Amino acid sequence: MKQLLGVALGILTAIGGFLDIGDLVTSSVVGSRFGMTLVWVIVLGVIGICVFAQMSGRVAAISGRATFEIVRERLGARMAVANLGASFLINLLTLTAEIGGVALALQLASSIEPTLWVPVAAFAVWLVIWRVKFSIMENVTGLLGLCLIVFAVAVFLLQPDWATLTGQAIAPSVPATETGATYWYYAIALFGSAMTPYEVFFFSSGAVEEKWTKKDLTQSRINVLVGFPLGGILSIAIAACATIVLLPQGIQVTSLSQVALPVAEAGGKLAVAIVIVGMIAATFGATLETTLSSGYTIAQFFGWSWGKFRRPVKAARFHLVMIICLLVGIAVLATGADPVMITEYSVVFSAIALPLTYLPILLVANDKQYMGDLVNGRATNAVALVFLVIILVASLAAIPLMIITGAGA
Amino acid sequence: MxxxxxxxxxxxxxxxxxxxxxxxxxxxxxTTSGGAMGTFSRAAVQASSALSTAQLTFQLYTTDRSTNGVTDTALKDSLKELLDAEQQVEDASPQTDAEVATQAESLKQIRAAADDVIAAQLAVSGTSSDDPTQSLSAQDAALNDLRQQLEPYK
CATH class of the missing domain: 1.20.5 (Single alpha-helices involved in coiled-coils or other helix-helix interfaces)
Incomplete structure (x- = not known):
C-alpha cells in the first residue's frame, strides 16, 4: 500500500511539475496563432523527454552518480565544457524566465507590478533551497501544480467544436494567416520547451539526492512514462483553450494574463483563482529546479561537493553558484526585460543546445563500465537515435528561422 | 598547456x-522588413490583438467571471502593447504620400484604442461611471478593418 502511494505521489508530482513558464507561454502563443496544428510537436517532445529522462534517471540509479559527473569523466574535459557551456547558459536564461514567470503569476493574484515581485520570488527560492527538504520541496510544488488541470476542465466547459479541434491536430497545415517559416519556428520553440535541458539534469541529480538504487527503477519509469505524458496533455489543453477562445478573436498571446482569459471564460472566478495557484506553483517549482540545476551542472563539472542532502556548509560552492545565478536573474529582470520575451528566446535557445545535452547522455547510458548489464537496449537506442536526428535538425534550423521570421513576429 | x-x-x-x-x-x-507599410501592418495586428484582449477582459469583468487582479493586469498589458504599436508607427519613416496617410490613420486608430483601454481601466477602478463596452467594440471593428487593409504588406 505504501509503495502504491509512493507511485501515485510520484506520478502526480511528475504531472504537476511538468509545466513551466515556457510551456504555459509557448503552448498558449501557438494555440492563439496556429490553432491545434502544432499539437504533434508537443506529442513528439513528450516522447523525447520520456526517452532521455528515464535514461538519465537509470544512469543515476545504477551508478549512484549524476549524469554530468560521468559526462566529464567519460568524455573528457573538452566535450564536457561544450556540454556545460550550452547547458549552463540555457539554464541561466530559463532560470531568469522562470523568476519572471513567478513575478507575472503573482501580479495576476495581486495587481502589483512584477518588477517588485522579482526579488521577493528569488529570495523565497533561495530560502526554500536552503531550508526545505528536497522531497517536500518537490512534492508540494508538484501537487499544487496540479491546479493547472483546470485548463483541461476548461476545454470541456467551453464546449468546442471537437471535430474542428481534432481535425486540426490530426491533419496539421500552416494557417492562411501565417507563413511556413513562422510555423516551423514555433514548432522548434514548442519542441525546445518540452525538451528543456534542465529537466534531465534535475531528474538525474534528483535521483542522486533521493538516493535511488536499482530497486527504484520501476517506480522512476512509471513516474516518467505516466506522469510526463499526462503533463503533456495539460500542455495540449492550454493550446486548446487559446485555440477556442483567443484565436477566433484575433488575440495573439504576448502576456501571461492572456493565458488565463480562456479559463475565466470557461469557469469564472473560481477557475481563475485555481489557475493562478497552479501558475505560481508551476513557475516557482521550475525556478527551484533551474536554480538547483545551475548548481548541479557547475559543481558536478568541477567535482565540487554538491546536493541538498548535504548541509549547506558542506557544499558551500554549490550554494554560492545558485545564489549568484539568482542574482544574475534578478539583475536581468531589473533592466525591465520582458519575462515573456525571455521565455520565448529561452525555449528556442534550448532547442539549439539540445544536441550537446542529449548526445552525452546517450553515450553514457551505453557505457558498460558505468551501467553494467543495464545499458540501453536496442529499441531504446533506436528511438534515441531517431530523436537525436530530430534534435540536430531542430538545432540547425533554429537560428536561420529565428532570423528569417524576426523571432516569430 | x-x-x-x-x-x-x-x-x-x-x-x-x-x-x-x-x-x-x-x-x-x-522584424523591420517590408518597409514603412510592413511596420504599419505589424503594428495594426499588434494593436488589434491588444484591443480584442481588452474587450474580452472587460466583458469577463462585467459578467463577474474574472478577478480584479487578472482584469487589471490584462488591461495594463493591453495598454502596453498599444503604446508599443504606437511607438513603432511613429518611428517609421514614410516615403510616399500613401505611406504618410497610412501612418496618420494608424496613429489615429491606435491612439483611440489606447483611450478606450484607459476608459476601461477607469471603469474597473470605479473612477468613472461611463461604460466603455460600445466604444471598445466599435474601435475593435475599426482596428480590424485597418489590419485587413494592411494585410498584404505584412
Whole structure:
C-alpha cells in the first residue's frame, strides 16, 4: 500500500511539475496563432523527454552518480565544457524566465507590478533551497501544480467544436494567416520547451539526492512514462483553450494574463483563482529546479561537493553558484526585460543546445563500465537515435528561422 | 598547456556570446522588413490583438467571471502593447504620400484604442461611471478593418 502511494505521489508530482513558464507561454502563443496544428510537436517532445529522462534517471540509479559527473569523466574535459557551456547558459536564461514567470503569476493574484515581485520570488527560492527538504520541496510544488488541470476542465466547459479541434491536430497545415517559416519556428520553440535541458539534469541529480538504487527503477519509469505524458496533455489543453477562445478573436498571446482569459471564460472566478495557484506553483517549482540545476551542472563539472542532502556548509560552492545565478536573474529582470520575451528566446535557445545535452547522455547510458548489464537496449537506442536526428535538425534550423521570421513576429 | 586551453575556452565563450548577440540583433532587424507599410501592418495586428484582449477582459469583468487582479493586469498589458504599436508607427519613416496617410490613420486608430483601454481601466477602478463596452467594440471593428487593409504588406 505504501509503495502504491509512493507511485501515485510520484506520478502526480511528475504531472504537476511538468509545466513551466515556457510551456504555459509557448503552448498558449501557438494555440492563439496556429490553432491545434502544432499539437504533434508537443506529442513528439513528450516522447523525447520520456526517452532521455528515464535514461538519465537509470544512469543515476545504477551508478549512484549524476549524469554530468560521468559526462566529464567519460568524455573528457573538452566535450564536457561544450556540454556545460550550452547547458549552463540555457539554464541561466530559463532560470531568469522562470523568476519572471513567478513575478507575472503573482501580479495576476495581486495587481502589483512584477518588477517588485522579482526579488521577493528569488529570495523565497533561495530560502526554500536552503531550508526545505528536497522531497517536500518537490512534492508540494508538484501537487499544487496540479491546479493547472483546470485548463483541461476548461476545454470541456467551453464546449468546442471537437471535430474542428481534432481535425486540426490530426491533419496539421500552416494557417492562411501565417507563413511556413513562422510555423516551423514555433514548432522548434514548442519542441525546445518540452525538451528543456534542465529537466534531465534535475531528474538525474534528483535521483542522486533521493538516493535511488536499482530497486527504484520501476517506480522512476512509471513516474516518467505516466506522469510526463499526462503533463503533456495539460500542455495540449492550454493550446486548446487559446485555440477556442483567443484565436477566433484575433488575440495573439504576448502576456501571461492572456493565458488565463480562456479559463475565466470557461469557469469564472473560481477557475481563475485555481489557475493562478497552479501558475505560481508551476513557475516557482521550475525556478527551484533551474536554480538547483545551475548548481548541479557547475559543481558536478568541477567535482565540487554538491546536493541538498548535504548541509549547506558542506557544499558551500554549490550554494554560492545558485545564489549568484539568482542574482544574475534578478539583475536581468531589473533592466525591465520582458519575462515573456525571455521565455520565448529561452525555449528556442534550448532547442539549439539540445544536441550537446542529449548526445552525452546517450553515450553514457551505453557505457558498460558505468551501467553494467543495464545499458540501453536496442529499441531504446533506436528511438534515441531517431530523436537525436530530430534534435540536430531542430538545432540547425533554429537560428536561420529565428532570423528569417524576426523571432516569430 | 593549461594556459593554451584556457585561452581556447575564453575564445569559445567569446565567440558563443558574440554569436548569440548577433542572432538576436539579426532577429530584431528582420522584424523591420517590408518597409514603412510592413511596420504599419505589424503594428495594426499588434494593436488589434491588444484591443480584442481588452474587450474580452472587460466583458469577463462585467459578467463577474474574472478577478480584479487578472482584469487589471490584462488591461495594463493591453495598454502596453498599444503604446508599443504606437511607438513603432511613429518611428517609421514614410516615403510616399500613401505611406504618410497610412501612418496618420494608424496613429489615429491606435491612439483611440489606447483611450478606450484607459476608459476601461477607469471603469474597473470605479473612477468613472461611463461604460466603455460600445466604444471598445466599435474601435475593435475599426482596428480590424485597418489590419485587413494592411494585410498584404505584412
Amino acid at each position: 593549461s594556459c593554451i586551453r584556457r585561452t581556447f575556452q575564453r575564445r569559445v565563450a567569446l565567440s558563443v556570446s558574440v554569436g548569440a548577440l548577433s542572432v538576436l540583433m539579426l532577429a530584431g532587424c528582420a
